[in-house]
Amino acid sequence: MAWGLGNRLVFFALLWSMLATYAPAFSQNSDADSLKTELLNSPPDTNRIKLLTTLAFHYRVIDRQAALNYRSQAWALSEKLNFNKGKGWCYYLEGVDLTYQNKFSHAINAEAKAINVGKQIGDYDLVSRGYNVIGINYLRLEDDSIAMSAFATALRYINKSKDQTIKPALLLNIGKLYSKLKKYPEALAYFDQSRKIYSRWNDFSGLSLNYIEIGNIYLALKQYDNAIKIGHTSLHAARQAGYIRTKINALILLGSSYLATNNLIKARSHFEEAADSVTLTNLHDEKFRIFNGFAVLAEKEGNYKEGFLYKRRATILSDSLFNANRSKLILEYQDKFKTEAKDTENKLLREQQKVVQSRFRQRNLVLYLAFSILAGFAVFSSILLWGNRHIKRTEGPN
Incomplete structure (x- = not known):
């Protein structure tokens, strides 16, 4: 089934926003420079490992090689200190990195290792994070049921953990999945739980992400006044956080909301600010939505030529993104098929070995029984022969 522009828009936006929740989930307001200074004077102990993993997460997007x-x-x-917790967090970071590279099954495998370590040492925070990333990867594989199961498991473990840092991001992810499934009351309930925690922490980045998701639901429900109100709140939070991508998405939300109410002047103003902000970035999903917004705006203004040009640009970019994503999914499923085929082959070999071993044991048993019978017959014959000779000696010659 071919996707329309609107469906692609929702899919790409949802995937971005879920990945964006990694940042507040791991280390809030971490000062990379101070961490690097602390690292210079840090002895080779477990605290140094914590500094290294925190820095690895901080640089995961802006400088992957440093990460x-x-x-x-x-x-x-x-490895040197035999510190299993450090190994577990490294597995987790590997899974996050593989997720950003769209290597879904490999990311899931890495997080499974992190979860295994976390369960062994009782680190429920690590276990919860692992399930959260697994949920995101299954969502990208378009398996919503397994994604929801993974998120629910993550929530169950985080409720056992003393460290609640990931909880608002996890609640946000569950809300996004419900929103994708058009279960808006459930989505809003999870968003509200997430918002309260972010608000208590004064985490403007997380708040901005949360408000955008709520605004998108109001937009879908055609509650445009609420969408505009929450859009301005999100934009304010994004500017306070200095988070450019969230700012752009807040502007797109406002542009779309004003467009829906036929306030074309304000719609154009917000789309133009979003376009200026996105120019020097590689945020292709946002560019697509801006092009699409300008196309609808131009048509409402009666400028059909401009509308056609923007619609064409949006379609070309959308097809490019969709085909790239589809190619990644095909490669992922091929890799998964090869892995499953290898597992099946190994299973057949193990079953064949079991059959051979069983036959070998049966043959040995038959040989043992035959040898036992022959040995028993030989002993019995020897006894009879000895008995006959003894009788003859006893009786003597006649």
């Missing part, structure tokens, strides 16, 4: 370097150091030191 890999910090993670490698953390792994090497964890």
